[in-house]
Amino acid sequence: MNHSIFRLPSLSTIQPYCRQHQLKPCLGSIKITDVLDNIDTLFGPCPELNGTQYTGQVITDEELGIPKKRSGHTLSFDELATERRIDYLPLSDEMGGFCLEHVDGAVETVRIGEDIKAVELAVQAVKDGKVHIAHETSVGAISRLARNNYSAKPVFMASTCKKGTWRESLQNIQTVMEGWKCSEYGEQKNGPIFSVASDGDSTRHAALFMMCMHTEITSENPLFPFISGLLGLNRGVSYDNLTMDFDYKHLFKHGMVVKDVCINRDLLTLWLERLPGYNWSETSIHALLNPTDAQDVPRAVKLLLCIVELGSLDKNELDPSEAAEFEALCLLG
Ligand SMILES: [Zn+2]
Incomplete structure (x- = not known):
């Protein structure tokens, strides 16, 4: 295993590369x-590295092989x-978590200082809707x-x-x-x-x-x-x-142009209905083209396979405009 090309590097190997x-x-x-x-x-x-063996060393890009x-x-x-909350950053004595779009002007300062006046003003600004907690x-x-x-x-x-x-x-x-x-x-x-x-x-x-x-x-x-x-x-x-x-x-979810044909949801709906062997209902085609979960990979694969399958349709029955769409869909598939 030690000599396997898939072995993980040891701690002593990765320590020089580690930066905080x-x-x-x-x-x-x-x-x-x-x-x-x-x-x-x-x-x-990097003037300072966290590994015990390397503290204080300067490792240049050349030494790292870059x-x-x-x-x-x-x-x-x-x-x-x-998380929708305000954090305190002790290093700079500041409050973090207000939206950058509105904090400038709504809150006098995000630095807290000696008293709680800045905190009180910030709380009031949030309550007044002048600034949001991001x-x-x-x-x-x-x-x-x-x-x-x-x-x-x-x-x-x-x-x-x-x-x-x-x-x-x-x-x-x-x-x-x-x-x-x-x-x-x-x-x-x-x-x-x-x-x-x-x-x-x-x-x-x-x-x-x-x-x-x-x-x-x-x-x-x-x-x-x-x-x-x-x-x-x-x-x-x-x-x-x-x-x-x-x-x-x-970008592609809005449609794409292939050989001057705009392929979008409406066009795909019309063509998918022509596929033999599928008992499409209006809702099932809609669900395929508008998944509630955008990360639904099996559904996306099914859609891609259906687009590939469109290439098997008989092109002899198509009129010229359909033939152009068919060619574009075949190219996409
Ligand atoms: Zn805002």
């Missing part, structure tokens, strides 16, 4: 200094569910587009009530982008951010649309030779060639 991070969430307002500190912590050299080569990066945003945390993480050390490292964290505007969402993204550009351990050392990725959050979609559809790649752009042959590709970029990158699962 003290990350800073944005609490009272969005501050680039918090983002810069997190970039330093996660991308800078090449110094710069590469592109992706900045990804998503939300994490959190139930989610927005996280912005940066990952390398490389063969090693590509894990996403969170550099931006802020509690959210998801009632913010696209401008506030854009400000969060731009603050992280600025932080990465300014930090000596950001773009300078590791390379630029190529794209900003997001889940299906519609407010963030609007923010990214405003940022990344600023200009279109034309023949003067250095990227043009690489993408000019890719017909149908969205060529919108930000002023510094940044692209947006959405989780395709969230």
